[in-house]
Amino acid sequence: MEIQEKEVKLYKKEGKDLRCLACAHKCLISEGKTGICGVRQNIKNKLYLLVYGRIAARHIDPIEKKPLHHFLQNTSTFSIGTVGCNFKCNFCQNHDISQFQEFYGDKILGERLSPSQIVRQAVRSSCKSISYTYNEPTILIEFVKDTSRLARRKKLKNIMVTNGYLSLESFNFIKNYIDAMNIDLKSFTEEFYRERCKASLKPVLETIKRVYKKGIHLEITTLIIPGENDGIEELKNIAKFIASIDKNIPWHISRFFPHHKLMYRPMTSINILQKTQEIGKKYLNNVYIGNI
Template sequence: MHEAMFWDKLEDNRVRCGLCRFRCLIADGHRGLCGVRENRQGVLFSLVYGRSIADHVDPIEKKPLFHYLPGSTSYSIATVGCNFRCRHCQNADISQWPHRDREIPGRPLSPQQIVRQAQQSGCRSISYTYTEPTIFYEYALDTATLARAAGLGNVFVTNGYITTEALERIAPVLDAANVDLKGFSESVYRDVTGASLQGVLDTLRDYRRLGIWLEITTLIIPGLNDSDGELGLIARFIRDELGAQVPWHVSAFYPTYQMTDRPPTPRATLQKARRIGLDAGLKCVYTGNIPGDDGENTYCPGCGERLLERSGFRLGRVSLHNGRCDHCQSMLAGVWN
């Protein structure tokens, strides 16, 4: 048991959670939408602090982050729980666990142990990933603070629904984030995730304002968010609100969980999405979940030369030093050192 942050006590032992944009009103003895923050006699507690359900050493490209310490590894951790209800979640067995079983599984793993294991594994960062890091915020914050003191970076892989006040609190020790932007329709967002598109857009603006390195991922789902119009709206939002230098990853969907009625995303659809992004003026648009596609590589926005070669999560030839193109010396936005 660990007392939560960002909540207010109300009448009748109710509390208002202020960690994510749902701002749950939680009665005594009940939990928020995430399933892992519980009101006990008017005090809100995190049920997952120090309880790791997954910890692995991953290539940073798996997050995916292509402009943050490419070729490095990231010690990746998660607890059970999520504040979204994505019908196509690839990790639903752990993200939705608290909604099927009130037991909170996981093995004890302290922030100190995470940092030590990251160092021993040769990782350059710690990623809070697999489920939604916002819901294990206190655990992530304490780990990230120790990691920063030890010279490690910190990465969120997130649905982008954290409140402004919570993001501002962790921002000084958060180096990079990959945020899912699942579409650009309020109705589809609510149907597929249970959340609001506007809340995610506001969070993305917060990340940019706070100076955290940002990359965006959109899972392209056939018949749901793959129209030229919707993809164009996403590309223009990134360009106009976040900056043309922010990388956009367009990834292939595969039927899973509660969304098995749609086919996998054709390669041609991803290539079309990439062209739409580049035509809109984005500097770097990447195809994902289809290893071997040319859209995995990074090209210089100045001269067009290939700067970073990739196949899946493997980094190949690099023609970039200290963020500058070896051919024309143009600077590529990112975190390279």
């Protein structure tokens, strides 16, 4: 079974170092080190995926929980994730696996499951799809592709729940195997992405446009955090941006609960969520309140 660390496809050599091409960070990785994600490591001048076939979380979920409201409605999806992430969100609800180094050091956690085993379990569970979720699937894009290819043969759909930080190389690598994406648009300011996620807004916007242009089913989620990204103008800008692509793209506005390093922020009030929905409906046809 292919469940050991595996050499990845998306990288190139630059002198004595390796340039990872999986996400928009495009980390330059020296011998023995990993990228920001913590799971793509330079071992003897080759880049390996340490979490290939190492599943840290798996569940059978209603597809609406992803959330996807306009794709395979009222079906179950086989959800899987590993440790690691290319963002460092200080409000992450899955920080124990996404930012695993803070809790477990370099130890790679997860049960060993090959792509074929995952597909068999999804079929046996009467799921109609596999969702790559919980942590960021872009950092294990080769494993996602291998699993997606097998899933297609069993007539299963493939879903990515992602922060949208795909590189162009990564998007082109996976685009023909993914049927739906829910992309987190966490804010509409570079400041938020830089300070709260250690990332950038621009690549996320580019991914959203690419996904729509390719014809992959697209829904967008924004977690509304009081005092962080709940300003009226910012929310308008998010809605306007989505509408500029297609006013029928579903926008999910999700309730924040204190997590990780943002325990001092209150949970989002129903009133704020309703006002955000009202703003969204001025520009978009499908605006949903979630996580309540």
